[in-house]
């Protein structure tokens with residue numbers, strides 16, 4: 001099967017955008033990711049999927065923990081920065097939540113400890129046990145069809 005067809009089909013699934021962060025030897029590393037989902041309520045588990053080519057893979061294996069920062073509509077530049085799409089280097093100020101670096105002004109910040117990993121093809125799935133959460137009342141950044149979007153006014157009547 002054609003790689004482009006697979007990518008195009010996956011891009012039809014509208015998602016939010018997260019920046020995964022972790023810290024090794026006092027150095028914070030961030031990476032943009034949309035392969036994130038909730039797995040279990042009891043216990044509270046999430047999963048992220050990290051490419052074998054990503055530096056983040058080796059850093060999470062080392063730290064055994066990560067945070068998921070769900071970006072707000074105003075944070076598209078941070079998504080581009082942590083996806084390596086901006087030419088210039090930027091200094092990013094991180095906050096601390098439960099001993100992990102988190103992105104300021106994100107819609108939600110979720111800290112996790114790795115409880116399991118599964119290597120599947122060219123990605124590794126990290127199962128994270130949620131250790132802390134902070135949530136803000138903001139609109140999220142959306143990714144669809146390879147482009148950033150924002151939520152528009154609700155048009156579908158809700159019961």
Ligand code: FAD
Pocket residue numbers: 017028029030031032033034035036049050051053054055056057079081082083084085086089090091092143
């Ligand atoms: P690097 O390439 O080493 O770093 C990424 C960038 O972040 C670099 O420019 C670096 O300078 C900057 N950076 C890192 N830490 C800091 C810091 N502390 N301060 C300032 N800048 C910093 N890949 C996946 O594996 N899984 C996914 O789910 C996924 N989803 C994606 C969703 C979207 C919308 C996009 C745009 C990309 C996605 N990617 C995903 C691709 C991934 O974000 C890039 O391939 C990324 O560059 C790989 O990360 P890395 O760990 O190798 O980081």
